[in-house]
Amino acid sequence: MSAKISLTPKEGKYLTFMYRRQVEEDERATTTILAKSFKVNPATVTETLQRLAEKKLVAYTRYYGAKLTERGIVEAKKLLRKHRILEVLFVKLLRYDAEKACEEASKIDHYCSADLINAICRTYGHPDTCPCNKKIFSDSKCRRQA
């Protein structure tokens, strides 16, 4: 049993941002890029990356940047799954457009339980892409019936 990971909302945003850079775009996430996209001082980014490194979610190298570890990738995927399932819900049920769905999903994704997300996933027939066509990662606990 590995130690339980507790993520703050902000840390979660870093992980998903890094996942998209690293895995989906094959680009490095530098301090400056993170600072710009979160609109914070670079010093703040360094601090957060160090905290994520302590939690073994990223491998951090001074002056170079940080890469998600295996655990970091797992956590990022969990969050992206939640985010994207919520997008599906908002588009299908409420007829939101993809952009608005993303905005609203961002506000709550971190706080939704995996259970809730799985229930939504089942209701919509286990979709495999979100409204903007990105992959929805699967969860082993989310199967037909459950």
Place this chain on the structure above:
Amino acid sequence: MSAKISLTPKEGKYLTFMYRRQVEEDERATTTILAKSFKVNPATVTETLQRLAEKKLVAYTRYYGAKLTERGIVEAKKLLRKHRILEVLFVKLLRYDAEKACEEASKIDHYCSADLINAICRTYGHPDTCPCNKKIFSDSKCRRQA
């Protein structure tokens, strides 16, 4: 234009708890009761009530307790509306039972925008009670069509 109110999640929980005591049950919410239901030290409750008083959301009297102000009631109703609309969603869409719906709603109600809640409300035909039969307060911005 009145000053914008910014509520922390915890403060929101206090307001809705107090609303239920004060308006729905006509009982006073004492420090001890709040401390017990939130499982914190009474000193912590005092502190939070004082903060809510500064924000003019409650009228606080030392050694007596606190009562929601008009503004406090408005805020509590907004939150209860969000909570109850979410309960409707979870019961109708996901077939959750009332208790589970309440639990999941509690985790995210504070973070959901009024817009999102209104869209859900419209989708379910402006329900006026939640699964446990409590009133769903209306929002003037939530009308047929909108």
Place this chain on the structure above:
DNA sequence: GCAAAGTTTAGGGTTTACCAAACATTTTTA
């Protein structure tokens, strides 16, 4: 009117998130 119950104050503590300024490193370019 006094003791018990309830409440507040005083004084701390932790965590998350920020920032500016000084300093260190890396990269670019003249």
Place this chain on the structure above:
DNA sequence: TAAAAATGTTTGGTAAACCCTAAACTTTGC
């Protein structure tokens, strides 16, 4: 290749939201 520019880190702060214990104070109920 050396110096300038860009990038990143450290240091030392700040602030807010929560939370606690212990001591002091107020209210209540007998």
